[in-house]
Amino acid sequence: MSKQITMTIDGVAVSVPDDYTIMQAADSAGIHIPRLCYHSKLSQFGACRICVVDVEGMKNYAPACSTQVKDGMILQTHSAGIRKARKVLIELLLNNHPRDCQVCGKSGECTLQEMAESFGVKSDEFSFEGERKTFETDRSSVAVRRDSEKCILCGKCVRVCSEIQGANVLTFSHRGFRANVVPAYNLGLGESVCTNCGQCINVCPTGALLEHDNTEEVWHAIHDPNKVVMVQIAPAVRVAIGEGFGNEPGKDMTYETVTALRMLGFDIVFDTQFSADLTIIEEGHEFIRRLTQKGKLPMITSCSPGWIKFCETFHPEFLENISTCKSPQQMMGAVIKTYYADKSGIYPAKIYSVSIMPCTAKKFEAARPEMNSSGYQDVDAVLTTRELIKMIKEAGIDFNRLKKSEFDHPLGESSGAAPIFGATGGVMEAALRTVYEVVTGKELAQIDFTDVRGLEGIREAVIPVNEIEVRVAVTYGLANVHKLLTEIEQGKRQYHFIEIMTCPGGCIGGGGQPYPAGEAEALDTSVYEKRAQGLYGIDERKVIRKSHLNPDITKIYQEFLKEPLGKVSHKLLHTHYHARHPKGVPARIKDTVNLFKAK
Amino acid sequence: METSVVPDIANVVEKWKDKKGNLIMILHEIQNQYGYVPREISFQLSKLLDVPLARIYEVLTFYNYFKLKPPGKYTVSVCMGTACYLKGAPELLEELHHILGIKEGETTKDGMFQLEIVRCLGCCGLAPVVKIGNKIYGGLKRSDIVNLLSQYSKEGAPVAQPV
Numbered sequence: 001m002s003k004q005i006t007m008t009i010d011g012v013a014v015s016v017p018d019d020y021t022i023m024q025a026a027d028s029a030g031i032h033i034p035r036l037c038y039h040s041k042l043s044q045f046g047a048c049r050i051c052v053v054d055v056e057g058m059k060n061y062a063p064a065c066s067t068q069v070k071d072g073m074i075l076q077t078h079s080a081g082i083r084k085a086r087k088v089l090i091e092l093l094l095n096n097h098p099r100d101c102q103v104c105g106k107s108g109e110c111t112l113q114e115m116a117e118s119f120g121v122k123s124d125e126f127s128f129e130g131e132r133k134t135f136e137t138d139r140s141s142v143a144v145r146r147d148s149e150k151c152i153l154c155g156k157c158v159r160v161c162s163e164i165q166g167a168n169v170l171t172f173s174h175r176g177f178r179a180n181v182v183p184a185y186n187l188g189l190g191e192s193v194c195t196n197c198g199q200c201i202n203v204c205p206t207g208a209l210l211e212h213d214n215t216e217e218v219w220h221a222i223h224d225p226n227k228v229v230m231v232q233i234a235p236a237v238r239v240a241i242g243e244g245f246g247n248e249p250g251k252d253m254t255y256e257t258v259t260a261l262r263m264l265g266f267d268i269v270f271d272t273q274f275s276a277d278l279t280i281i282e283e284g285h286e287f288i289r290r291l292t293q294k295g296k297l298p299m300i301t302s303c304s305p306g307w308i309k310f311c312e313t314f315h316p317e318f319l320e321n322i323s324t325c326k327s328p329q330q331m332m333g334a335v336i337k338t339y340y341a342d343k344s345g346i347y348p349a350k351i352y353s354v355s356i357m358p359c360t361a362k363k364f365e366a367a368r369p370e371m372n373s374s375g376y377q378d379v380d381a382v383l384t385t386r387e388l389i390k391m392i393k394e395a396g397i398d399f400n401r402l403k404k405s406e407f408d409h410p411l412g413e414s415s416g417a418a419p420i421f422g423a424t425g426g427v428m429e430a431a432l433r434t435v436y437e438v439v440t441g442k443e444l445a446q447i448d449f450t451d452v453r454g455l456e457g458i459r460e461a462v463i464p465v466n467e468i469e470v471r472v473a474v475t476y477g478l479a480n481v482h483k484l485l486t487e488i489e490q491g492k493r494q495y496h497f498i499e500i501m502t503c504p505g506g507c508i509g510g511g512g513q514p515y516p517a518g519e520a521e522a523l524d525t526s527v528y529e530k531r532a533q534g535l536y537g538i539d540e541r542k543v544i545r546k547s548h549l550n551p552d553i554t555k556i557y558q559e560f561l562k563e564p565l566g567k568v569s570h571k572l573l574h575t576h577y578h579a580r581h582p583k584g585v586p587a588r589i590k591d592t593v594n595l596f597k598a599k
Numbered sequence: 600m601e602t603s604v605v606p607d608i609a610n611v612v613e614k615w616k617d618k619k620g621n622l623i624m625i626l627h628e629i630q631n632q633y634g635y636v637p638r639e640i641s642f643q644l645s646k647l648l649d650v651p652l653a654r655i656y657e658v659l660t661f662y663n664y665f666k667l668k669p670p671g672k673y674t675v676s677v678c679m680g681t682a683c684y685l686k687g688a689p690e691l692l693e694e695l696h697h698i699l700g701i702k703e704g705e706t707t708k709d710g711m712f713q714l715e716i717v718r719c720l721g722c723c724g725l726a727p728v729v730k731i732g733n734k735i736y737g738g739l740k741r742s743d744i745v746n747l748l749s750q751y752s753k754e755g756a757p758v759a760q761p762v
Contacts, residue, residue, distance in 0.1 A: 168651030173660040184656040185638060185667075193652075 005071035010078070018071070022053060022064035026077065032519075033077050034086065034115060036205050037154035038065040041523045042163055045155050050089055050115070054079040061085060087119045094121065095128040097206075098149050106207030109515050112152060113206075135180060140188025142212055142367045143196035143360040144511075148180050151208035157181060157200035164504060164523070166479030167310060169194045181208075193313045195478065197306035197502045198360030198384075198511015202522040211360045211512055214381045215391055221352040221381070222265040229352045230268040230340075231261055232332045232411075235276065236358035236422030236507035237385045239534030243514040244389030245399040249527045250534035255404030260392050261356075262405065271407045272355065273414030275332035276421045276430070278556070279303065280547035282573055283325045284434040285564035287497055291468065296320045298473075298488070298495040301427050303327045305365035306502030306511075308577055310478050315485050316579035321498075324574040326378075328421065329355050329362055330371055332411065333378030334572040339560045340411060348374065354381045356388050358422070358510030361502065373571050384512025413552040416538070416545030423532040424476040424506035425452035425459065428499040432463055432472070433546045439465050447545055453536075455505060455525055458484055460495075468496075476501040476509075508532055607632060608640055612647050622650060622658060626665060635666035671706040671713030673732045673751055675699075680719030682726040687741070691727055692716070694744045711751065 002017035009026055016025040026033050027040070036048035044066050052061035056074040061082060076082065094116060101107050115121075135148035158170045158181060169192055173182045183192035201209045221227045238254040247253070261269045287299050302308060302323040311318055326334065332355070337348040355362065359382075365371070366379035383391070392399055406412065417433055420426030429449040436444050451461035452472065457480040463470045473495045475484050481500050487493045503509045505528030520527050544550060561568045611628045615621035625644060629636050636659055645652040659665045677683075677692045692703075695714055699707050706713040720728050725737025729747070736747060 162651070168653045171651075171653035171657040173656060175661050182656075184641075184652040186656075 005069060005073075007069055007071070007073040007075070009075055016069060018069060020069050022055075022062065022067050022069055022073075022075065023051060025069050026064060031077060033064045034119075035065060036111060036115075036152060037156060039156055039159070039203060039521065039523070042156060042159040042203075045159065048089070048152070048154055050086055052082060052085055053077050054082050083119070086115075087121055090116050090119055090121050091126045093152050095126070095130070096132050097152070098132075104150070104207040105210045105213065106150075106204075110207060111205035131177075133177065133180075138188050138190075139212070140190030141194060141196065141364075142190065143363045144189050144194065144198060144201060145210050145212050146181075146189055147208050147210075148182070149208075150206045151181055152206055153179055153181065154205055155181070156203040156205070157209055160199045160203045160523070162479075164477050164479055165195065165197055165199055165502075166477075166482040167193060167195050167197075167314070170200065195306040195310045195313070195502065196361035196364040196511075197478070199503065199523075201360065201511055202513070202515065211384050211387065212363060213387065214363065214383055215387050218354055218381050218383060219391070221354070224352075226350060227352040228267050228346050228350050229265070229354060230270060230336055231266040231354045231356060232270045232272045232275070232329070232336075233257060233261075233356045234272045234329065234358055234362075234422065234507065235419045235426075235535055235538075236510060236513070236531065237356050237388070238419075238538075239422070239531045240358065240385055240508065240513045241389060242399075243517055244386070244392075246517070247400070248530065249516075249520075250530035250532075250537075252534050252538055253399075254538070255406065256399060256402040257356075257388075258407055259402045259405045260397050260399060263397055263402075264391055264395055266354070268408045270332060270336065270411040271414055271418075272328050272332055273418035273421070274411045274550075274552065275328040275335065276418035277415050277547035277550045277553050278331050278335070278573070279325055279328045279421075280417055280427075280430050280434050281553060281557075281564050282331075282569055283323050284431050284438060284547075286323055286325060287431065287435055288439055289565065291470070291496060298498050299323055300498045300500055301431075303421065303427055304361070304500060304502045304507075305359070306361040307478065307481065307500045309361070309364065309580070310481065310502070312577050312580045314482070317489070318485055319577050319579065322577060324576060326371070326573055326575050327362075327365060329357065329382075330365065330378045330575075331573050333366070333371070334374050335411065335556070337374045337376045337378070338572060339556060342560075343410070348376050351376075352380050353378070354383060355379050356383050356385065358385050358507045358513045359503075360384060360511040362512075370575055373575075385510075386512055386514055389514060410552050410555065413550060414542075415547050415550045415553075416540065416542035417547045419535045419538040419542075422507040422535050423453075424501050425449075425454065425474045425499065426506065426535065427501075428452045428472055428474050428497070430547060431497070431499075434548045435470075436463070436465055437546065438548065444546075452499070453532075455528060455532075470497065471495045472497045472499070474499045476506055477504050478502060504528065505532065508535070608643055608647070612644070616648075622648065622655065623662075626655075626658065630665060634670045635668055638667070668706060669710065672711050674713045674715055674730075675748075676715045676717045676720070676730040677703075678718070678720050678726070678728045678730070679716050680723065680726075682723035683719075683728055686726040688727040690741045691729060691739055691744060694741045695729075698744060698748060712748070 002019045004015050005018045006015050009031055014025055014029040033051045035051045037045045046063050046066040051064040053064045054076040055062045101113055138146040161170045162168045169183050170181050173180050221229050239250050241257055242251040242253045243249055258269050290299050300321045302325050333353050336353050341348040363382040366382045371378045417430035429452055432449055452474045458475045460473050475481055508531035509528050516524055516527050611625050615624050641655045679688050699712050701707055701714050703714050703716045727739055728737045
């Protein structure tokens with residue numbers, strides 16, 4: 001057990017547990033010590049040295065992130081010496097940095113830029129003629145762009161990739177001046193085992209990691225008179241987009257966003273929540289079929305494209321467990337270019353289909369070659385929430401003063417089951433609402449499945465559906481996923497149905513969401529909670545809260561799809577996935593490993 | 600390649616399996632055996648030891664000792680120690696770059712020569728010094744390099760006598 005100790009930080013008496021670091025003590029007292037490599041949710045690293053403090057009686061300045069507190073400790077966080085040391089550190093970093101802030105995608109949200117400004121680093125006070133590191137920008141991935149010249153080697157991306165996402169894509173290579181952060185064998189991110197989740201972007205303090213920017217091609221399509229540009233918005237976008245304009249996380253700005261999209265020049269605005277309902281119908285029936293006809297169980301959700309690539313790469317043995325349903329983004333894309341194209345008389349080749357997503361992996365999903373069963377690529381371009389915010393700002397739209405407007409029909413209506421897709425546990429809850437009623441034929445008494453809500457890494461529930469006790473699990477963060485799948489393989493856990501989301505908190509914590517403002521940092525659970533509350537609020541305010549009761553869903557089945565899991569659905573709304581290996585790695589490696597095991 | 604190397608790695612892994620810090624020891628043994636650490640083997644090690652490939656790559660590139668590519672038949676080491684440097688080693692290196700078409704750390708396409716820079720071979724009196732294979736050549740001028748390399752025929756042993 002830890003004891004309470006008392007210390008003095010900048011003249012303020014602070015009482016904290018004795019196993020705290022100085023950083024934690026200062027944070028708890030509301031004193032913000034500058035930091036680049038430290039993150040409260042990641043392991044200690046102690047590389048950047050920006051967080052040094054002046055501790056009375058200590059010979060050297062102590063790094064606050066990795067120095068434990070002591071009873072009676074007295075320290076200064078901004079003494080004259082400390083201020084000078086920090087300034088020098090920033091100058092040294094800038095000396096080996098491109099200094100092209102005006103044209104950098106991170107400008108205005110870059111920690112390094114902010115620090116240079118706040119520490120008073122002036123270009124006429126330091127100069128440097130030495131060698132600067134040169135690296136090619138890695139543009140091999142359709143989701144994440146990596147510019148190693150802007151990297152300050154803080155290692156947060158390496159740690160988030162390993163500790164939160166368990167994917168271990170990024171690592172340090174070489175050392176000293178040649179040190180760099182790369183995937184194994186210096187492969188491009190697009191050739192590597194990267195899941196495209198984008199969490200590395202969220203924690204990067206500079207512009208070294210950013211999403212692959214698709215705004216130019218979308219502008220181009222908007223300005224092309226021969227294109228009809230259609231757009232869909234994911235649930236998690238609407239409760240986070242406001243943050244880009246100074247609003248609190250979780251504020252529902254759905255209908256302001258619709259207005260902004262029309263002002264930007266999008267011709268038709270649809271809602272991914274419609275296709276979320278559609279996903280529930282298909283996925284719900286698929287689950288019922290697997291459950292009652294001895295299909296492969298547990299069935300695992302397929303909405304999160306980071307998880308899909310993770311499974312293809314690291315757990316191909318579970319590929320058959322994944323629902324064959326396309327994600328809501330892809331379902332919407334397929335339905336726009338078939339059902340809606342027919343209905344509206346717009347030739348599908350003229351349609352340019354854009355989606356606004358909280359996610360970078362959606363860019364990869366949309367580009368998958370198999371996602372074209374209508375004869376056209378389901379989705380032509382994917383923008384993250386951040387990219388849309390940029391477009392709105394460029395167009396000079398005063399977002400907070402916008403009037404609300406409605407989605408277009410017939411792909412704009414949704415039930416309360418749809419918005420919660422954006423929060424971890426939401427897809428499970430939405431599916432259970434429908435599965436229960438379809439199987440039992442009875443109305444669900446308690447519509448809120450609170451057991452599957454929340455932010456715990458792995459959550460479980462048992463739901464009686466007729467005679468079957470349906471065991472479900474919900475998880476997010478690929479490190480949790482890896483743990484769960486391993487324990488299932490070992491027979492330690494058994495389920496019928498599992499929801500897997502790649503990002504912490506689900507889509508609301510996606511790799512394309514706005515960088516947290518003010519005191520909040522990346523991976524901040526308070527931000528996730530507020531965004532999730534926003535989504536559950538939308539659900540509660542809806543009159544219809546179950547996907548199968550959405551009248552437009554009933555209509556699309558009557559007019560077009562005919563029946564769930566039917567012929568048309570099978571062609572347009574379902575897909576399959578395949579095992580994959582990074583470039584330069586033998587495909588049949590598993591065989592050789594087995595050979596060794598047999599020995 | 601894939602199947603033929605498996606038993607070797609299996610033995611090495613077996614030997615070090617439960618020992619702490621085993622990755623570096625295993626990589627050492629692999630390099631002793633092959634002269635470098637082949638990528639396929641790194642991948643197999645990653646599976647067998649449950650260590651991410653990225654982590655193995657980190658270790659391999661952190662230590663200068665580990666090689667990621669097959670070594671050339673002859674290692675050409677140019678001494679850039681103080682004495683050799685002053686006596687014109689940079690010129691020799693430039694000439695080697697020019698003739699072999701490779702930079703230090705690289706191997707010629709035909710696999711014959713690998714270029715390295717070393718710090719002092721302990722015979723400063725002969726500066727500037729170049730070592731080819733395990734033979735040392737001293738007192739070299741830029742113009743000597745062509746002849747020196749041509750003495751290493753593709754078939755094998757050097758014709759020239761060491762100084």
